[in-house]
Amino acid sequence: MLTIKHDFHIHTERSLxxxxxxxxxxxxxxxxxxxxxxxxxxxxxxxxxxxxxDFLFYEIQNYEHLATIKEEIKNADKEGIEVYFGCEAEYSPEHGVAITEECAEKFDFIIVPNSHTHKTMPAEYAKPDYKAAHLEFMERAYYNILNSPVSGKILSMAHPFDAVCCPYDNNELKRMLTDDKMKYLFTATAEKGIAVEINIGSMKVYDEKTIEMAEEIRMFNIAKECGCKFVFGSDAHNVHNYDEYYIPKCEMMVKALSLKEDDILEFAR
Ligand SMILES: [Zn+2]
Ligand SMILES: [Zn+2]
Incomplete structure (x- = not known):
């Protein structure tokens, strides 16, 4: 069975x-x-x-702040491991991704979510009466991210369609997402060479018995059919319990999706 030996979605204390x-x-x-x-x-x-x-959240999280990690990485004992300096850049309705091409080049990789709707979407779309508008916002965001000027620098689409801080069960939105729409977006994702992220943070609630119920399984299987490659990410915000769940849940997802080495984006292999 394929063993996952990478994690391209880790938050440090630099994230508020x-x-x-x-x-x-x-x-x-x-x-x-x-x-x-x-x-x-x-x-x-x-x-x-x-x-x-979102000035309150993002003002401090500028390039200078994130780049302080480079010194820390430089001084760490990296024997047997490769460490990359990336960021989870934000979707911007105006720019596609809220990062200039020049700045994107300073990172080893960037990941971008279409689903930080609590930060990027007009607040009223979060109301339960506006589910169609909420989903449509994420579909448009996904499309705009793919077609942004920095698309060549994007490693993966982070936690696709997993609306963050949704005031109701966000699985409802995933269920509303049609196979056809997914095929359209994932075919374009594969063509761009961008991976689909398997976000272990969102998978923590599932175990071997319940994983088949996860809405993501349908999504990832369609992504696979469309030729997409995958990258795993823990979305860890806490180093203490990181080792308790990451590898076991990666194994669970590899099994549930019958993933082989070839399904993983080359950069992450
Ligand atoms: Zn995120
Ligand atoms: Zn994250």
Whole structure:
């Protein structure tokens, strides 16, 4: 069976929503013990060159702030592991992705979600009466991210269609997403060479018995049919319990989707 040896979605204490002691050096130590060979830090980011949609959250999370991790990575013992400097850039209705091409080049990789709707979508679409508008917003966001000027730098679509902080069960939105719409978007994703992220953070609630019920299984199977490659990410915001769930839940997903080495994006292999 395929063993996942990478994680390209890790938050450190640089992200305001992460634990204050989520230090890069501790993740690196833990990842090595877990047998991981490649990890990528992806703290939340909004390029200060663009007008910010959520100033309170993103003002501090500019390039200078995120780049302080480079020194920490440099000083860590990286024997047996490759460590990458990335970011979880934000969707911008105006720019596609809220990062300039010049700034994107300073990162080893970027991941972008279409589903931070709690930050990027007009607030009224979050009301239960506006589910169709909520889903449509994510579909449009997905399309705009794929066609943004920085699409060549995007490693993966982070937690696709998994609306964050949704005031009702966000699985309802995933169920409303049609096979045809997914085929259209995932075919374009495969053509761009962008991976679909298997976000272990959102999969934590499932076990071997319940995983078949996960709405993501239908989504990932369609992505696979469309030729998409996958990248795994923990979306860890806390280093302490990281090793308790990451590898077991990766194994669960590999099994549920019958993934082979070839299904993983080459960069992450
Ligand atoms: Zn996210
Ligand atoms: Zn994240």
């Amino acid at each position: 929503c992460a634990y204050r002691d989520a230090f890069a050096k501790d993740y690196i130590e833990k990842a090595k013990k877990m047998g991981l060979k490649k990890i990528g830090f992806a703290d939340h980011f909004w390029d200060s060159a663009y007008k910010c949609l």
